[in-house]
Amino acid sequence: SFVLTQPPSVSVAPGQTARITCGGNNIGSTGVHWYQDKPGQAPVLVVYDDSDRPSGIPDRFSGSNSGNTATLTISRVEAGDEADYYCQVWDSNSDHPWVFGGGTKLTVL
């Protein structure tokens, strides 16, 4: 089954672009989904199927996936984007198909 690797932390200044990676063996062969997790709040799906956004998610959030790396890109970062971000895949061939990455803390400087 997939093992997903994320950097523990990413820091970016307001207005800049943040890129959060999710590494996995041939992860480009499957769909990757991303969640925003803020303390005291329910996690929120921000990108699904590599690059699609649920309704209500700003177009500042985008995603890509190729080879061994998927990337969540947050453009024009705002203070309110500070959160933990998790990638996730679904491995239909596994007995426990839903896998999360370890999470990345995004700090807005």
Add this chain to the structure above:
Amino acid sequence: EVQLVESGGGVVQPGGSLRLSCAASGFTFDDFGMHWVRQAPGKGLEWVSHISGDGTNTYYADSVKGRFTISRDNSKNSLYLQMNTLRTEDTALYFCATEGSSGTYSFFQHWGQGTLVTVS
């Protein structure tokens, strides 16, 4: 508006049992698979269990298999997690979530606020 409200968390001794509930509203409950996901203090998200919309298929993480049982009552729009033989490492905030799918891949569409389970 989709609403998921978890309840049933609390403090329990190692070896004890607890039953979590999740009340769902704002969507056709039996059309969707449902999940339990947990987050230990200071740790990441961990998928725990999944149940299909009609309740016939279930999946469990290895860490809980044989100890936890997921179920649902579609007549009550409710999801449950029966947790037995609890361990200190089961201490976590437990979320229920709806299964989302684009038709190809499965993800977690909507989440509740969680209920805290402390095993101590």
